[in-house]
Amino acid sequence: MSSQIAAISVTPQPSKEQLEQLGVSSWSIWEKEVSEFPWTYDEAETCYFLAGDVIVTPDGGEAVTMGKGDLVTFPAGMSCTWKINQEVKKHYKFG
Secondary structure: OOOOOOOOEEEEOOOHHHHHHHOHHHOEEEEEOOEEEEEEOOOOEEEEEEEEEEEEEEOOOOOEEEEOOEEEEEOOOOEEEEEEEEEEEEEEEEO
16 A cells, blocks of 8 residues: 655645745746646645646546646655646746
């Protein structure tokens, strides 16, 4: 039996103070067109969506919808499928 991976955490519309505390504006930016692809997180990732509409489905888990204005944390060790319905632009940080 495989060990349980932590769930994806989505915080809709975090406060400006929360984003400043995390230093989001200094994180790298990632952009991606409408597409669908598998992904595995070797380490945890925190990101803040500036634009986009995405459905991320962890392998064997429930689909999670996220997009513009969401602060999201993906757990280390999670394999999933990204389905980008609207072009994504996000700040991100690993670890």
